[in-house]
Amino acid sequence: MRGCGTPRPVTRIVVTGLDDGRDEVAGAFEQCLLDDAEAARRGTRWEVSGAGFESWLGAVRRAA
Structure with missing residues (x-):
């Protein structure tokens, strides 16, 4: 995104398989989402020291 300030983070996940699952x-993936009670308790931004994907995606600057 040129000329629009900081680009919005985007993540794409591609899942492949042999059957229609x-x-x-x-x-x-739905179970991974915060529910309303979790969001109220922790907030939508969590402080994290690592995500486990740093070797692929680089250092964590902040959680989205």
């Missing part, structure tokens, strides 16, 4: 994959 879309509902199971979608359900697994």
